[in-house]
Amino acid sequence: MKFIVYILYSSKKDKYYVGYTADVIEERIRKHNTNHKGFTGGIADWELKYSEAYSTKEEALNREKQIKNWKSRKLIEQLITKE
Numbered sequence: 001m002k003f004i005v006y007i008l009y010s011s012k013k014d015k016y017y018v019g020y021t022a023d024v025i026e027e028r029i030r031k032h033n034t035n036h037k038g039f040t041g042g043i044a045d046w047e048l049k050y051s052e053a054y055s056t057k058e059e060a061l062n063r064e065k066q067i068k069n070w071k072s073r074k075l076i077e078q079l080i081t082k083e
Contacts, residue, residue: 003060005067007050007076008032010043016076017046018067020060025051050080 004025008017017040021028029048032040040046054060070076 003054003057004028005052005054005060005063006048007067007080008040008046009049010040010046012043012045016049016073018064018076020064022057 001022003020003022005018005020006025006028008019008029009015010017017032019028023031025048029046032046033044035042035044052063054063067076067079
């Protein structure tokens with residue numbers, strides 16, 4: 001099983017969202033763009049800006065936490081533009 005750490009961006013909110021999933025990434029993004037409770041709910045313009053694949057859930061979770069702990073838009077944008 002493959003685990004993906006991903007970063008989404010909403011131009012309406014002008015915000016980034018960091019998450020991880022074992023789902024197919026396109027399906028996960030579709031779920032974020034549906035009307036539901038939570039940070040990404042109600043805004044249907046989330047688009048994938050960055051992703052990394054990991055072979056274990058633990059690795060993906062650790063990377064997600066690392067990125068979230070940066071609490072820095074600048075560092076997230078640097079990561080995205082590295083590609």
